[in-house]
Amino acid sequence: MPASDLNEINKMPPLIYGTAWKKERTADLVALALSKGFRAVDTACQPRHYSEDLVGEGLKRSYNSSLKRQDMKFPKYSLPFCANIT
Numbered sequence: 001m002p003a004s005d006l007n008e009i010n011k012m013p014p015l016i017y018g019t020a021w022k023k024e025r026t027a028d029l030v031a032l033a034l035s036k037g038f039r040a041v042d043t044a045c046q047p048r049h050y051s052e053d054l055v056g057e058g059l060k061r062s063y064n065s066s067l068k069r070q071d072m073k074f075p076k077y078s079l080p081f082c083a084n085i086t
Helices: 003-009 023-035 052-062
Strands: none
Touching: 023 052
């Protein structure tokens, strides 16, 4: 596959749903965001600000015949160590 094709495949959608600070509503809000058309979810790798298990629950609820894991994008980046300090 030519590099230009890979770049096209790996492009992030213009809007990414952020999961921080949703607390106990995370699963419901992730599922709602996906039902409204979001195809990228950002968990920011900061477990004290989001619940990874609830993000997963929202994704699980949303996967069906028209939305599959391969349709989704998850940004991969790391934050400086100091970003995780209160």
